Amino acid sequence: MAKTERFEMRLDEASAAAIDAWRDAHMAGASRAQAIRMLIERGLGGAAAAGGPRFSDGEKTLMAFMGDLFRHLGASSARVDAVCRGFATGNHWAADLEMGALYSQASSNASPEDARFVMAVLEMWEVFEAAYDGFSDVQRAYVLGLPGAGARRGREAPEPRMPGFDAVHEPELVRIAEFLVREMRRFERFSRRSLVAAHGGARRDHQARLQFYERLRPALAGRQPSPDEVREFLRVCPSPGAGRDALAERPAEAPVRGFSFQRFGLLAPRINALSRVLTRSAVQFARSEYGLSQVEWLTVTLLGAFQPVSIGELAYHAMLDAGQMSRAVSALTKRGFVVRERSEQDSREAVLTLTPEGEAMRHRLAEAAAARNRHVVGGLAEEELSRVYARLDGFIARARQLVE
Incomplete structure (x- = not known):
């Protein structure tokens, strides 16, 4: 267990109020002590990264x-x-x-390891995809391990394609890839695709294939990979424990794995556990991509579903008090994601809508949410999943009757 040191901090009223305001905007529901720890961590992180060129x-x-x-x-x-x-x-x-x-390499931190990693991954897949595109149907069938030579792309022999990056656990890689492809116009092959992985896409998966590619690269001078090399590339599996896969790094026999809500026989603990885990994943993505707090993320998500909507109605759907919702809306308005307008039905009331920038952000958040859903529901058929959602909607409606 890491050593800790206890110390006392005395704050004047202005400092305490400023910390509370930051907490309400970025860590709704947290204590002041938790907010101070987060501020210290952010400050130390910024100091550690402050070695490269800075632009005023x-x-x-x-x-x-x-x-x-x-x-x-x-x-x-x-x-x-x-x-x-x-x-x-x-x-x-x-x-x-x-x-x-x-900039010298020693003084610059503007090109981090993540950016070099993403560029290497995109270059690697560009090489192998281009090689596969040039193969005959017989060669494609061989690459994919199909029994016959009559494979058709998109049917029995789907084209191997760069899977994208894991937006749930590694959103920074998605952000870099999208900037390279959409903004800097590099790797045009991927410009019309989603760079968010539907399945897989973890750093360790790409890293395993990069190791194979690095070993093969010297032999590719002046030529493209052969069918045998593409076939071997597609069958590369990540080595256990490679990369920064958060799930893989957990102890195999963690005590929580033996825990089951079945012993309680209650619905609420199950739904609460699922909600907390999914919400935590969503907020991590929203914070790393856009600097949103949990309440701000929830506000953007609900606005996408109910806009134009008043603050009071939005607070009702979020199950928050109007004060918390008002602070979140004010922060989003200042950043240009939300706009207030007069209601057409009641000129005394203001309604909220997302700006074009807010809509673009909501779309990115929705893509990440879809990836999380696919991960959680696994192989459930669409019809079965619709029945599950309908049941949950009914549970929520009846539960509201207990508190209204």
Whole structure:
């Protein structure tokens, strides 16, 4: 067990109020002590990463003006535009990628290991997909281990395709991949696809295939992989414990595995456990991608379903008090994700809707939620899943009668 040290902290009223306000916006329901620990962790994390080039707001503004000047002169502004989009989306490593000659490797942290990893994965799949596309039907059938030579793509012999990245446990990889493909226009092969993995896509899966690719790369000078090499590549399995798979790193015999809610014979503990785990996964993704608190994530999700809607109605659906909901809405409004408008039915009442930026964010959150659903429900048929959802909706409606 790690050593800890107890110390006393005295706060004036202004500092305590500021910490409470930050907690309400980012960690709704947490104690002040938990909020302080989180602030300390964030501060230390920022200090540890503060070794590379930093750009002030003024420098970013000048860079944006340079892009305008280049366009006015008829020169290409693609590199400057890519760097500015990187600043706007939190992908600061784009500056090092586009202008790496300006920064020494020792002083720059703009191109982290994650970015290099994602680029290597995309390059690897580009090589093997291009090779497979050039094979005959007989060769494709052989690659996929089919019995006959008459395999048709999309039917008996589905094309091997880059699976994407795990948006549930490793959202940072999805963010980097989407920025490379959508914004920087690299790896055009993947531009019309979802880069979120429907199944698999964990770092350790890609890492295992990267090891195979690195061993094969010297032999690929001047040629594409052969059917035998593509077949072997597709059959690579991750080694146990490789990568940062959070589930794989847990102890095999954790005491919680023997726990069962069956002994209670109650519905609430089961639903509560499922809700807490899924909510925690969703909030981790929303926080890492957009810096949203749990209440802000819930607000965006519900707005997507009920907009235009008043704060009071939104609070009802979220089962929160109006004060918490109002603070979350104010934070989202300041960031340009939500807009307040007068209701057409009642001019005295304001209703909330998502802005285009808010809709884009909600769409990303929905994609990640769909990936979580696929992971949880496993192989349930669509018809069976619809019956499960209908039953749960009925349970919720009857449970509300107990508290209303």
